[in-house]
Amino acid sequence: MVESAWVQRYAEQFEACKLAPTETAVVLSETRSRPEIVQTARLALSQFGVAPVDVVVTTPPNPGPLPIRSTGASVALAANPAALGALSNADFIVDCTVEGLLHAPELGPILASGARVLMISNEHPENTERWPHDPTLADRVATGVALLEQAEMMNVVSNAGTDLTVDLTGAVRAGSHGWCTDPGTIAHWPGGLVLAFPAAGTVNGAVVLAPGDVNLTFKEYVRDPVTLTVVDDYITAIEGSGVDTDLFRSYLAAFEESDAYAVSHVGWGMNTSARWEAMALWDKADHNGTELRAFAGNFLYSTGANEVAGRFCRGHFDLPMRGCTVTLDGTPVVVAGTLVAELLPA
Structure with a gap:
């Protein structure tokens, strides 16, 4: 029907x-x-x-x-x-x-x-x-992409312990607002993302998944902290004491692909109509979670295929995180999980 x-x-x-x-x-x-x-x-x-x-x-x-x-x-x-x-x-x-x-x-x-x-x-x-059509989203995403294109370094920190550095040299920067009007373009719906696909060997630090963050590959909210050590793009250690850590380790190991441990893309959500809570209200078979990739103020850390770095694989995680502060050359675009005023609807 x-x-x-x-x-x-x-x-x-x-x-x-x-x-x-x-x-x-x-x-x-x-x-x-x-x-x-x-x-x-x-x-x-x-x-x-x-x-x-x-x-x-x-x-x-x-x-x-x-x-x-x-x-x-x-x-x-x-x-x-x-x-x-x-x-x-x-x-x-x-x-x-x-x-x-x-x-x-x-x-x-x-x-x-x-x-x-x-x-x-x-x-x-x-x-x-x-998801009503938001005509402001295109301009706001374009503003976010412009800020990203001007930057040389992205830093991400959180009270949970995330401390990640992304050298943007050679990265491909892009955004999606959810519709496409020019020939030869693609958009995904719902949209509202600003992303960088980093060049090889440019991402280092720690990513700490906290309770309430999202593992969209599993379509589950994180229950116990998972700490990822990232060295030159690749996760070199997965630490934690809960089932989320065990699942994270076993999933990546199952594909026997080293590039599944590497960074695919990083960025932040811009869609004020997208809701973090929505996944709790749907059975896994009835949704894909794209909305949670785009909810305003999330930091999206993803592993797996990255054409810019010459990596292709099947293993893949999309991990929207709450409460992060994202800065570009020291200037914030997200503060503790909230978009700065410049990126919000007027």
Whole structure:
């Protein structure tokens, strides 16, 4: 069943992407995509007089050793030439794959064709009722990205013990506000993130996950502190006495990939409509947690694939943290988990 409220919210997001009736739109999904997302997307496109082309690929089997969750790197396309041909001839692509195309190897050629891609995270569409379109978010994210681009060093500290230094030399800095209007661009919805993908060997210090911080790969709130020692990008020690520490260690070790221990990206959340508490109200199968990546004032520390540093792997953690202070060349952008006034809505 699809609710009219969901269709309306999708349509508003497509309108923000400047979808025109004359454009060719593709709904990309896979056999394990959430049916409600695909159906809602198709109905919302029809409101623009657009007859979408459906590209449905078969979800490949997972070779293990563990389930893959929330990587942003779908393997469903598998370089299929027919699917890539359709996507490369589209003006607008609604990405309904389970993991999303954000870090997929096929994304580069698709964007190079001029298509713009809206990645709809694998969330139950009911969530979108709480994410009204915020026209201020684009400018606020752009301000955050500009501050990041001007900086040479990011430092992150917290009362829990986090003390992390990121040399931004050679880093790729980016932001996502949740919609895309220019050819050859991608956005994920919900948006509201400012991120740096650090160059190799530039991240050092300690990351301390405190109770209430979020492990989005497991879709759980942290219960007991976990201390990560980071040396030249790589986690060299995982310390703590609770089950969170045990799970963290065993998950990374299971993939037998050294790069799973390295930094993927770091940044902070900007979306004042996103809620830290939302994950507590959904069963794991019914949400993807993208909202928690973007809630305003979080510091997002992620491990795994980082194309800028030449690292590719399957093991991956997204870890939104509360209560951190993030500074750029000594100037704060987040203070104890709260955005500075410059980055908040007027």
